[in-house]
Amino acid sequence: MYSNFMEHGIEYAKQAVKEDDTGNYSKAFQLYMNALEYFQAQLKYEKNQQIEKTIRERCLGYLKRAEEIRAVLDNGGSVPASNGDASVAAQPKSSPKPKDGGGKDKEDPEKAKLKAGLDSVIIREKPNVKWSDVAGLENAKLALQEAVILPVKFPQFFTGKRKPWRAFLLYGPPGTGKSYLAKAVATEADSTFFSVSSSDLVSKWMGESEKLVSNLFQMARDSAPSIIFVDEIDSLCGQRGEGNESEASRRIKTELLVQMQGVGSDDHKVLVLAATNTPYALDQAIRRRFDKRIYIPLPDLKVHLGDTPHNLTESDFEKLAQKTEGFSGSDISVCVKDVLFEPVRKIQDAEYFMKSSDGMWVPCEPKQRGAVKTTLQELDAQDLASKVLLPPITRADFDKVLARQKPTVSKADLEVHERFTMEFGEEG
Structure with missing residues (x-):
């Protein structure tokens, strides 16, 4: 069946050029989009x-022309004529005129409405999540710093061929901290932060979804330097040609391809950051638009404890790591939070206390030397509660909590992400 993709693409491209030449720009735009869909499908199977x-050369030309037409249909304004690049032989030479004959300063009311709808996705207050709050993921943080922090603080570093990364895909099992890492980027970067989900960009009205995508990127470029974070991008950009794929879904993906083609130009300064739990579900063409594809794996339990007092050895942590295999970041977070309360529970349940060398009361066994039969409530009644010291966390505390908690990420899920990393990504 794929042998017909090329023929369909060429036919749509010819029709697009014909409509473009006669000034029927709305129809030409849709035909260019249809041609691009078929060409992208052909690329999946092409071996030569x-x-x-x-x-690819033709697609670049059609993408550029579609973007020019879209800009005019949305904003009103002039578009430079094609430069006659031989790689895009069918690319038209004419430039569409504004729909209303207005100048650039006159904003389309429809565009103003779409902008107002997208205004809510701009995070104007920083989330206050710092790099140090993100456990581990050193490679991911380093790559994001190279893309976000350094270009703003040290623009002189990025000259000539050295360009900052412009598109990141964060993938991994649910609950590993992908969205949390995006919040850290928003905090640390001196940039406008757009946080969107599929519901922000999908409209029930014909043709409005792709306009929302176009306006989102235009707003980001107007507010540059800026960051667009798309959570669960797989719900917007699944594989092309799937049986349940709608026409609206295809148009959104094509518009994203058009817009991300523009990201990375010197004058745009827009970083696209996306997260997904199912990287294989992403459309191949969309996936290739991301310069960096970083695996956010299941976290290390040790980093979640932070500086909380404990008496666990490295051997204990190794054995606990085996017990928590398959635990997501949120699983481990819940586990550690539960463990952190174990010392409090010991204090509350204790019936014997003793004084430590520094004069603090600590719970103890009845037969320990210096043991005094009392309770936390009795010590509080004597105004001694401030002198009660929580015992350190022990291996037994973890064993007790883990006995009643199970992982939410299956081994099969992990194998899928590890295989994707070997083929397309890199470790965080």
């Missing part, structure tokens, strides 16, 4: 490198 190169 020369043909693949030709298709």
Whole structure:
């Protein structure tokens, strides 16, 4: 069936050029989009490198022309004529005119409405999540610092061929901290932060979804430097050609391809940050738009304890790591939070206390030297509660909590993400 993709793409491209030449720009835009869909489908199966190169060159030309037309249909304004690049032989030479004949300063009321709808996705107050709050993930944090912090603070570093990364895909099992890491980026970066989900960009009205995508990127460029964070991007950009794929879904994906093609130009300064739990579900063309694809794995239990007093050894942590295999970040967070309350429970249940060398009361066994039969409530009645010292966390505390908690990430899920990392990504 894929052998017909190329033929359909060429036919749609010819029709698009014809409509473009006659000034029917709305129809031309849709035909360009249809052509791009078929060309992208052909690329999935094409084995001949020369043909693949030709298709990619044509796609770049059609993407550029579609973006020019979209800009005019949305904003009103002039578009430069094609430069006659031989790699895009069918690319039209004419430039569409504004719909209303207005100038650039006159904003389309429809565009103003779409902007107002997207205004809510701009995070104007920083989430107050710092790099140090994100447990582990050193490689991911380093890569994001290179993309976000350094270009703003030290623009002189990024000249010539050295360009900052412009698109990141964070993937991994649910609950590993992908969204949390995005919040840290928003806090640390001196940039406008747009946080969107599929519901922000999907509209029931025909043609409005792709306009929302276009306006989102335009708003980000107007507010540059800026960051667009798309959570659960797989719900927007699943594999093309799936049986349940709608026309609206195809148009959204094509518009994202158009917009992300523009991200990375010197004058845009827009970083696209996306997260997904199912990287294999992403459309191949969308996936290739991300410069960096970083695996956010299940976290280390040790880093969640922080500086809380404990008497666990490295051997204990190794054995606990085996017990918590398959635990997500949120699983471990709940586990550690439960463990942190174990010393409090010991204090509350204790019937004997003794004084430590520094004069603090600590719970103890009845037969321990210096043991005094009393309770926390009795010590509080004597105004001695401030002198009660919580015991350190022990291995037994973890064993007790883990006996009643199970992981939420299956081994099969982990294998999928590890295989994707070997093929397309890198470790966080």
